[in-house]
Amino acid sequence: MLRAVINFLDELGRIVLMFFQVLYWSFRPPFRFGLFMRSMEFVGVGSLFIIILTGSFTGAVMALQGIYAFGILEMEAMVGGSVALALARELSPVLAALMVTGRVGSSMATEIGTMRVTEQIDAMETLAVNPIQYLIVPRVWATTIMLPALCVIFTFVGMVGCYLVAVVWFQVDYGLFMAYIKSFMGSEDIINGVIKASVFGTGLSVIGCYKGYTADGGARGVGAATTTAVVLASVMIFVLDYLLTAMMF
Amino acid sequence: MRVGAIRAPVLVGVMLIATIFGFIYMVSVVKTSVFSSDDTYLVYAIFDDVTGLVEKSNVNMVGIPVGTISSIERVNTEAGVQARVGIRVDRKVILYAGEKGPDGRLRGAAAVVRKQSSILGDFFLALAPGAFGETLQEGDEIPLVIGVSGLDAIFAQMEKMEHVGERLDRILVHVEEISGGLAEVIGSDVGRTNLKDIVANLKDISGESKSIAQRARRVSEEIERIVQDGTITRIAANVEETSLDARKIAQKLEAIVSAGDVQKLVDTLAETAGQLNNVGLQLNDLVESGISPRISQLERIFHNFERFSQFVADFSDNNRQTLTDTLNNFKDFSGGLVTLLQRSQGDVEAAMSTVKGTLLSAQLSLQKLDESLENVREISAGLREGKGSIGRLLTDDRLVEEIEEIVADTKGFVKSYTLMKTEVELASSYNLYEQSFKNILSLRFRPKEDKYYLLQVVDDPRGSVSDVFITTTTNDPGKPPAVKEHVQETSHALKFSFQFAKKFYFLTGRFGIMENSGGLGLDFDFFKDRLQFQFDLYDFTMNDNPRLRGLIQFEVANHFFVSGGVDDILNNDYRDYMFGAGLRFTDDDLKALLLAAPSISP
Numbered sequence: 133m134l135r136a137v138i139n140f141l142d143e144l145g146r147i148v149l150m151f152f153q154v155l156y157w158s159f160r161p162p163f164r165f166g167l168f169m170r171s172m173e174f175v176g177v178g179s180l181f182i183i184i185l186t187g188s189f190t191g192a193v194m195a196l197q198g199i200y201a202f203g204i205l206e207m208e209a210m211v212g213g214s215v216a217l218a219l220a221r222e223l224s225p226v227l228a229a230l231m232v233t234g235r236v237g238s239s240m241a242t243e244i245g246t247m248r249v250t251e252q253i254d255a256m257e258t259l260a261v262n263p264i265q266y267l268i269v270p271r272v273w274a275t276t277i278m279l280p281a282l283c284v285i286f287t288f289v290g291m292v293g294c295y296l297v298a299v300v301w302f303q304v305d306y307g308l309f310m311a312y313i314k315s316f317m318g319s320e321d322i323i324n325g326v327i328k329a330s331v332f333g334t335g336l337s338v339i340g341c342y343k344g345y346t347a348d349g350g351a352r353g354v355g356a357a358t359t360t361a362v363v364l365a366s367v368m369i370f371v372l373d374y375l376l377t378a379m380m381f
Numbered sequence: 382m383r384v385g386a387i388r389a390p391v392l393v394g395v396m397l398i399a400t401i402f403g404f405i406y407m408v409s410v411v412k413t414s415v416f417s418s419d420d421t422y423l424v425y426a427i428f429d430d431v432t433g434l435v436e437k438s439n440v441n442m443v444g445i446p447v448g449t450i451s452s453i454e455r456v457n458t459e460a461g462v463q464a465r466v467g468i469r470v471d472r473k474v475i476l477y478a479g480e481k482g483p484d485g486r487l488r489g490a491a492a493v494v495r496k497q498s499s500i501l502g503d504f505f506l507a508l509a510p511g512a513f514g515e516t517l518q519e520g521d522e523i524p525l526v527i528g529v530s531g532l533d534a535i536f537a538q539m540e541k542m543e544h545v546g547e548r549l550d551r552i553l554v555h556v557e558e559i560s561g562g563l564a565e566v567i568g569s570d571v572g573r574t575n576l577k578d579i580v581a582n583l584k585d586i587s588g589e590s591k592s593i594a595q596r597a598r599r600v601s602e603e604i605e606r607i608v609q610d611g612t613i614t615r616i617a618a619n620v621e622e623t624s625l626d627a628r629k630i631a632q633k634l635e636a637i638v639s640a641g642d643v644q645k646l647v648d649t650l651a652e653t654a655g656q657l658n659n660v661g662l663q664l665n666d667l668v669e670s671g672i673s674p675r676i677s678q679l680e681r682i683f684h685n686f687e688r689f690s691q692f693v694a695d696f697s698d699n700n701r702q703t704l705t706d707t708l709n710n711f712k713d714f715s716g717g718l719v720t721l722l723q724r725s726q727g728d729v730e731a732a733m734s735t736v737k738g739t740l741l742s743a744q745l746s747l748q749k750l751d752e753s754l755e756n757v758r759e760i761s762a763g764l765r766e767g768k769g770s771i772g773r774l775l776t777d778d779r780l781v782e783e784i785e786e787i788v789a790d791t792k793g794f795v796k797s798y799t800l801m802k803t804e805v806e807l808a809s810s811y812n813l814y815e816q817s818f819k820n821i822l823s824l825r826f827r828p829k830e831d832k833y834y835l836l837q838v839v840d841d842p843r844g845s846v847s848d849v850f851i852t853t854t855t856n857d858p859g860k861p862p863a864v865k866e867h868v869q870e871t872s873h874a875l876k877f878s879f880q881f882a883k884k885f886y887f888l889t890g891r892f893g894i895m896e897n898s899g900g901l902g903l904d905f906d907f908f909k910d911r912l913q914f915q916f917d918l919y920d921f922t923m924n925d926n927p928r929l930r931g932l933i934q935f936e937v938a939n940h941f942f943v944s945g946g947v948d949d950i951l952n953n954d955y956r957d958y959m960f961g962a963g964l965r966f967t968d969d970d971l972k973a974l975l976l977a978a979p980s981i982s983p
Contacts, residue, residue: 165886166389173389176396216411278393281400288403310410318437319408326404 150264150342151334154272157265164270171270175236176278182231183282184289190223191215191290195297199304208298209308213316215294216287220321221381224286226373229332232279233365237340240271241361244344245354253345268341272334279333280326287325324380331372336365387907390887394905398914405929409951421448421469424476426493426506426523427456431464433504434495440468440506447474447508468493468506468523475662477511477655479524488648489513489655492525512655662861802827802967810944810961817842819959830884837878839896845874846923895919911936915946926951932959940966 198211244267247253253263291313298304343361347353428434431453440448452467470476479490491511498505508523517523567576763769767776804825811818820840827833851866880893880902891902900919906912913934920928932946945960 169389169393172393177389177392180396220407278396281397284400284404284407288407291407314411317411319411322404322407322411 146346147338147342150268150345151272151338153264154269154338157262157269158273160265164266167266167270168274171274172278174239175232175271175274176281179232179235179278179282180285182235183228183286186227186231187224187286187289188293190227190286191219191293191295192297194218194223194290195294199298199302208302208304210312210316211298211304212291212294212309213312213314216291216313216317217321219287219290219294220317220325222325222373222377224283224290225325225328225332226369228283228286228329229279229336229369230366232275232282232333233336233340233362233369236275237336237365238358238362240337240340241344241347241358242354244268244341245347245357246344248345248347249350249354263345268338268345271341272337275333275337276330277333279336280329283326283329284322287322324376327380328373328376331376332369335368335372339365339368391907394887394907394914398905402931405950409926420472422472422519423451424468424470424517424519424521424523426466426468426526427458428464428466428495428526428528429460430528431466431495433497434466434506438505440470440493440508442474442508442510447471450506466506468508470508474508475510475659476508476517476523477514477659478517478521479511479514482648487524489652490524491517492527493523494527495529510659512652512659658861662864800828804833804965804967806963806965808942808944808961808963810959812842812948812957812959814957815842818961821963832881832883835878835880835882835891835893837880837896839876839878841876841896844871845876845897846871898923924949924952924955928952928955934963936965940964 194215195211198214199208202208202210202214244253247267253267256263256266295309299306299309340361343357343364344354347357349356434450434453436450436453438450439446440450448468448470450466451469452465454465454467456463456465476491477489479487482488489512492509494507494509495504496507497503509525511524565572567573764772765776767773773780802825804823804827806821806823806825808821808823809818818840819842822838824836825833826836847870849868849870851868853864853866854862855864856862876896878893878895878900880891880895880900882889882891882902882904884906887906889902889904889906891904893900895902895917896919898920900917902918903916905914915930915932915934917930917932918927928948929950930946930948931950932944934942934944936942941962941964943960943962946958948957948959949955
């Protein structure tokens with residue numbers, strides 16, 4: 133038991149140290165703009181489809197359940213406000229981060245892990261190219277910037293899904309629908325959700341890169357690193373979500 | 382450029398722009414409060430109970446939000462522990478402190494009511510402005526506070542009626558006992574026997590009643606006799622006198638009641654007058670919004686522009702003189718050249734005749750050349766020893782280094798001017814709602830590829846707006862002591878922009894003066910700057926929100942671009958859509974003007 137606790141703390145410390153290394157190497161030349169752009173495209177543009185899909189259906193199903201629940205009190209119009217608040221505060225940052233973890237975090241761990249076990253990273257160091265600066269810095273910054281953008285898109289399409297179900301399908305009054313959104317939700321809810329997403333993005337990318345960077349044991353080790361990265365990042369998202377929610381709201 | 386090389390930046394840029402638009406839209410939709418601290422003043426209200434009230438919730442007047450709850454705190458007052466609610470009220474809404482009437486009651490004062498918004502227990506505050514008295518200022522307390530209303534008030538009344546229920550309970554118990562007794566009396570055999578006895582008794586009573594009726598008849602005969610002898614007439618006269626007195630009393634009461642109606646009517650008229658006064662003041666303040674500081678900015682801008690035009694006028698005068706001198710010199714030079722050519726023909730002929738003499742003197746010249754060579758040898762020896770200015774130049778390393786530095790500095794100076802690009806842009810766009818054109822003349826001075834200075838002259842259909850504040854004071858007791866008047870003057874005048882811009886890859890940030898106001902700009906450039914997404918944020922004080930303009934420009938051919946976008950995105954009442962076209966080219970003449978400008982300085 134004690135051994136497990138020590139191992140956990142050791143792992144946590146190494147992840148935090150890698151985060152500081154990322155910060156350190158972020159502001160030292162050379163600045164590889166092309167790599168940064170490609171990472172942003174991979175993280176942000178590449179995840180658009182899955183985010184739009186999950187976001188719209190999340191908003192729609194929330195509206196459906198909400199209408200059934202509020203219908204008992206004949207207050208179906210409140211579904212707009214309640215879904216908007218849930219999306220902005222919790223669902224968008226958490227679900228978008230989980231989607232990106234599954235798609236991007238695992239990919240980072242696999243890609244960097246494969247480079248590690250095939251000694252490409254060692255070759256990079258031999259050529260005096262810092263692997264953290266070359267491989268990890270662009271990925272971490274790209275995820276930190278693009279996950280908030282994906283979170284905003286998630287919220288937006290989620291509300292579109294909610295609107296379609298509530299107003300178009302169930303004929304909820306549009307004016308009351310919008311009025312409850314304005315009444316329930318404030319701009320700080322959206323901003324705090326975006327901040328949450330940014331923190332999640334940093335966390336999941338650092339964990340994914342760290343697990344890949346420290347992978348060993350050939351193909352099997354890469355697979356294990358990928359699995360661990362996804363699980364660890366997912367748990368981290370929920371833990372950080374609780375802490376941030378307690379601080380923000 | 383390969384498509385693959387720009388694919389990632391373009392996609393990322395488009396996605397980020399879409400995200401920014403989505404973010405701005407959502408924030409603008411859900412913005413809970415339109416009242417900033419600058420537009421409001423703080424007043425307080427003391428409540429016994431604030432259950433259901435929350436901070437940042439709206440405060441309404443006739444159902445329209447006019448403020449927000451800024452704070453709720455517990456305070457100790459003479460009445461015990463109470464809750465003090467801070468309310469931020471729109472400055473356009475005037476609240477009155479009211480006045481005490483002869484009866485000591487407060488009249489025409491502002492009131493705040495805690496109202497229930499739903500059966501779920503949510504509450505909000507409703508304000509009534511009052512009608513007369515002094516106006517409430519920052520930190521004042523609202524005089525009338527009604528903490529309980531609606532269902533809460535009904536429940537409170539019902540709580541007071543609890544003792545009635547207890548009495549009803551007791552009455553019901555008594556009724557039950559009585560009905561039980563009756564059932565016992567009537568329903569049993571004894572009861573039935575008793576009833577028979579009662580019927581028998583009633584028979585006896587009816588017999589007795591017959592005799593009583595006979596006696597009554599005799600009594601009526603006696604009464605008739607009394608009437609006939611005048612006794613009743615006297616009683617009637619007394620009753621009439623009494624009724625006259627009662628009528629007089631009734632008339633006096635009516636007079637008192639009437640007097641009360643007049644007083645009520647007077648009170649109503651006074652309240653109405655106060656409300657009309659309130660409406661007048663609100664209409665005055667409705668005109669208000671302030672950009673008074675811009676008057677001084679405009680004055681400075683016009684002063685600077687006057688200096689600039691004076692400077693250009695001076696330069697043109699000096700340049701004209703310089704050009705005139707240059708032309709005169711060129712004329713003299715060409716005249717000399719013609720004279721020289723005319724003379725050359727005669728010189729050739731003369732030279733031919735003197736060739737013989739020249740050959741004879743050549744021998745003497747060779748001797749002089751020998752002497753000259755000797756002098757040159759002596760001079761070169763002196764230079765080697767570092768004698769004289771040229772000798773120092775050749776032998777003193779420090780002097781050479783200084784000269785090299787000067788040359789390098791001069792080279793850099795000349796290079797900066799040589800590399801400076803001057804771009805001229807003339808753009809015109811049509812505003813759909815304004816139904817007029819907006820014209821912009823831009824000069825872009827670009828000393829480096831990644832930065833430039835932007836100077837613009839703008840002809841905006843909205844014109845230039847200036848604020849005038851007029852305060853009128855009077856001693857007339859029938860009028861308000863001071864009336865503040867805010868007049869906005871819109872004139873058709875040019876606007877000016879001067880901005881500094883710095884470019885980072887495809888992103889360009891700008892800041893500076895933007896159409897006579899401070900502003901920020903952000904440009905996204907793609908396809909070698911042929912496609913540009915332009916965002917300008919400025920004019921922060923004119924309306925509720927700053928003026929945000931989004932514009933897309935695409936260069937369809939060399940020097941020619943088309944554009945389209947939305948102006949004043951954040952203000953619904955002023956939002957406008959525009960499309961247009963323009964020309965953009967590099968003007969070498971302006972570049973030459975800049976090169977010449979320092980040389981004409983005295």
